[in-house]
Amino acid sequence: MEVAVTNTWKSNFASTLTNIPKPKKAAVRIFTVRCSSPVSSDGAATGLAERPWKTSDARLVLEDGSIWRAKSFGATGTQVGEVVFNTSLTGYQEILTDPSYAGQFVLMTNPHIGNTGVNFDDEESRQCFLAGLVIRSLSISTSNWRCTKTLGDYLAERNIMGIYDVDTRAITRRLRQDGSLIGVLSTEDSKTDEELLQMSKSWDIVGVDLISDVSCTSPYEWVDQTNPEWDFNSEGSGEVYHVVAYDFGIKHNILRRLASYGCKITVVPSKWPALETLKLKPDGVLFSNGPGDPSAVPYAVQTVKELLGKVPVFGICMGHQLLGQALGGKTFKMKFGHHGGNHPVRNVRQNRVEISAQNHNYAVDPASLPEGVEVTYINLNDGSCAGLAYPALNIMSLQYHPEASPGPHDSDMVFGEFVDLMKQAKQKA
Numbered sequence: 001m002e003v004a005v006t007n008t009w010k011s012n013f014a015s016t017l018t019n020i021p022k023p024k025k026a027a028v029r030i031f032t033v034r035c036s037s038p039v040s041s042d043g044a045a046t047g048l049a050e051r052p053w054k055t056s057d058a059r060l061v062l063e064d065g066s067i068w069r070a071k072s073f074g075a076t077g078t079q080v081g082e083v084v085f086n087t088s089l090t091g092y093q094e095i096l097t098d099p100s101y102a103g104q105f106v107l108m109t110n111p112h113i114g115n116t117g118v119n120f121d122d123e124e125s126r127q128c129f130l131a132g133l134v135i136r137s138l139s140i141s142t143s144n145w146r147c148t149k150t151l152g153d154y155l156a157e158r159n160i161m162g163i164y165d166v167d168t169r170a171i172t173r174r175l176r177q178d179g180s181l182i183g184v185l186s187t188e189d190s191k192t193d194e195e196l197l198q199m200s201k202s203w204d205i206v207g208v209d210l211i212s213d214v215s216c217t218s219p220y221e222w223v224d225q226t227n228p229e230w231d232f233n234s235e236g237s238g239e240v241y242h243v244v245a246y247d248f249g250i251k252h253n254i255l256r257r258l259a260s261y262g263c264k265i266t267v268v269p270s271k272w273p274a275l276e277t278l279k280l281k282p283d284g285v286l287f288s289n290g291p292g293d294p295s296a297v298p299y300a301v302q303t304v305k306e307l308l309g310k311v312p313v314f315g316i317c318m319g320h321q322l323l324g325q326a327l328g329g330k331t332f333k334m335k336f337g338h339h340g341g342n343h344p345v346r347n348v349r350q351n352r353v354e355i356s357a358q359n360h361n362y363a364v365d366p367a368s369l370p371e372g373v374e375v376t377y378i379n380l381n382d383g384s385c386a387g388l389a390y391p392a393l394n395i396m397s398l399q400y401h402p403e404a405s406p407g408p409h410d411s412d413m414v415f416g417e418f419v420d421l422m423k424q425a426k427q428k429a
């Protein structure tokens with residue numbers, strides 16, 4: 001089979017690379033011509049000048065047969081995953097440590113990444129679960145008062161592959177047109193393009209339980225609140241409400257926000273039985289975000305079902321999708337999902353627009369939900385369901401990330417609404 005080769009080099013980015021001479025204008029022109037020619041891989045047939053540096057040492061091979069040559073940083077090896085693009089301008093460390101990205105390559109559409117390095121405070125989980133990072137330009141300098149390490153060193157230590165000097169705009173346009181694609185990232189010369197293509201074609205993210213790999217294995221208490229210096233919203237309710245949080249791949253900032261709103265939190269693993277949760281006598285249960293296909297985790301849907309109506313519940317992202325299924329609704333895979341910190345949503349109850357942080361490839365089909373379930377938020381980019389409520393059973397959920405990290409804080413007050421839901425249910429009991 002014929003494999004298309006995509007040249008990703010753009011001469012005007014040469015100045016952002018380390019330890020290489022800036023090409024002269026004439027050399028760039030020749031190089032561009034040479035690279036667009038399918039004639040030769042070593043340049044001999046064209047008779048054109050050799051480049052004085054190596055232009056690529058990694059390949060991203062997509063299932064559609066396109067090959068994207070790039071430079072590697074972080075770990076080396078070969079890795080398969082689904083490629084999604086994220087439109088956030090900042091917050092790459094939070095994105096790297098969001099467990100919902102397990103099984104995915106995150107392509108950042110913002111072209112300049114790595115300039116603030118990484119720090120101790122911006123971790124959203126205990127490790128990086130994503131398949132790899134795809135960026136246009138890796139910052140050659142790292143500067144921030146909180147910085148403890150460069151992005152490259154951080155990824156290498158965590159065994160995560162990254163590539164740069166790749167045309168992220170072209171890949172994004174392809175994903176927008178054709179939908180999310182499976183890809184294989186490799187730094188191994190011994191693997192042929194055809195082998196990598198076959199790998200990408202024989203792997204799928206649909207139907208795979210990715211939650212089991214990212215969830216904690218035993219329950220624990222969470223106490224950390226948002227650093228008061230950065231907290232802007234929570235007043236606390238005066239009373240302490242006990243929340244059991246199901247860890248399907250939970251982001252730390254969900255826990256910090258709940259703690260800042262005055263909750264005592266017990267985090268439990270994804271397979272923690274509903275009965276054991278009820279024994280803890282919680283005032284509320286949170287179903288967290290998490291990676292992959294909600295239809296691949298029927299055990300989690302069953303747990304949600306067993307808790308509905310017994311205790312107020314709040315679902316975030318994967319938790320929202322599991323709630324949708326537990327209520328009898330259907331979830332479906334979107335074309336390329338929503339990943340970024342700039343998604344407008346309409347808060348239907350308050351009739352206002354909030355800018356939200358999103359990261360999901362699946363969505364709940366609101367038409368499949370039973371009577372009495374309200375759509376509380378709508379994504380204004382595509383009209384998809386961004387939040388649900390079922391007041392009769394004290395259920396609320398959001399398809400997106402009110403805890404931000406990274407992203408805007410417009411929807412932060414939903415943590416207060418969850419506290420109110422617990423308060424009202426307690427008063428009625």
Ligand SMILES: NC(=O)CC[C@H](N)C(=O)O
Binds near residue numbers: 291319359360362
């Ligand atoms: N952030 C999340 O919880 C993601 C939910 C789910 N994995 C999806 O992609 O739709």
